[in-house]
Amino acid sequence: METEEKLWSGVGEEGRERRLKKKRKRKRKKEKDPEDEKQEQGNEEEEEVLARDPLEVFGRDIMVMILSNLDARSVALSLLVSRAWHGVASTDRLWSSKCEELWHGKAHIPRASQARGLSKLAAYSISVMDGKRIHIMKDDLCDHVWEFHFKKAAPEYWRNLDPYWKGTGPLMRRYFHPDGSQTAGPGDKVWGGHECCYSVATTIVGDGKIREHYVRINRWPRMLVSRNQDWSWEMSNCLYCYSSIPDADIQGGSGPLFSPSVNISAQAFDR
Numbered sequence: 233m234e235t236e237e238k239l240w241s242g243v244g245e246e247g248r249e250r251r252l253k254k255k256r257k258r259k260r261k262k263e264k265d266p267e268d269e270k271q272e273q274g275n276e277e278e279e280e281v282l283a284r285d286p287l288e289v290f291g292r293d294i295m296v297m298i299l300s301n302l303d304a305r306s307v308a309l310s311l312l313v314s315r316a317w318h319g320v321a322s323t324d325r326l327w328s329s330k331c332e333e334l335w336h337g338k339a340h341i342p343r344a345s346q347a348r349g350l351s352k353l354a355a356y357s358i359s360v361m362d363g364k365r366i367h368i369m370k371d372d373l374c375d376h377v378w379e380f381h382f383k384k385a386a387p388e389y390w391r392n393l394d395p396y397w398k399g400t401g402p403l404m405r406r407y408f409h410p411d412g413s414q415t416a417g418p419g420d421k422v423w424g425g426h427e428c429c430y431s432v433a434t435t436i437v438g439d440g441k442i443r444e445h446y447v448r449i450n451r452w453p454r455m456l457v458s459r460n461q462d463w464s465w466e467m468s469n470c471l472y473c474y475s476s477i478p479d480a481d482i483q484g485g486s487g488p489l490f491s492p493s494v495n496i497s498a499q500a501f502d503r
């Protein structure tokens with residue numbers, strides 16, 4: 233009987249000791265280290281800052297500097313964040329440099345992008361869309377000077393008069409005029425002073441796609457039209473080829489004057 237009482241007494245003491253240990257452990261958890269509290273507080277503040285609008289954190293001027301390091305498409309996407317972001321991401325200060333980057337190395341700058349009072353954002357968008365245009369217009373023909381040369385399929389007599397094949401000087405030049413006529417540069421041995429006129433033909437199918445597009449001079453074979461990456465033009469048939477001469481420095485730009493009213497979208501900035 234005595235042995236049994238001692239046994240139960242020992243079990244009771246061990247239970248009380250375990251309970252005391254658990255109690256002290258819970259107390260230590262409640263009493264946090266001041267350094268740990270500072271660390272947790274700092275983490276909470278950092279999370280709060282990260283959750284705030286960057287425009288509110290950095291301010292307008294710094295955000296313009298940040299956006300200026302992004303590509304045009306990324307800046308265009310930031311226009312959609314909020315009204316405040318649109319106000320920052322659409323400033324001329326930001327898009328002036330984007331326009332200069334876009335126009336650098338281009339053969340022709342669209343006249344529509346140079347319209348007076350047009351924002352730089354709209355000028356950029358118009359330039360990109362005009363650069364994708366593959367149908368040539370009368371304004372394009374008349375605004376540019378064109379280099380002309382014969383192809384290998386042309387008669388040998390003509391090729392012998394062509395500086396392109398003989399390497400005897402600069403290429404021959406051609407000029408298109410608003411009245412529908414065409415002339416050549418002085419001293420052109422091929423031209424011969426004959427009367428020349430041109431026409432631009434475009435056939436559009438029901439879904440708005442161009443089915444046929446060409447330029448024709450007198451009754452010579454049609455010239456198909458193509459556009460290069462530097463926005464210059466080429467027109468050619470089986471006998472000869474025309475190439476527009478770069479004139480990016482022309483005052484007021486060149487080409488047709490479209491309405492400066494454009495829809496600004498991220499897709500417009502895919503070059």
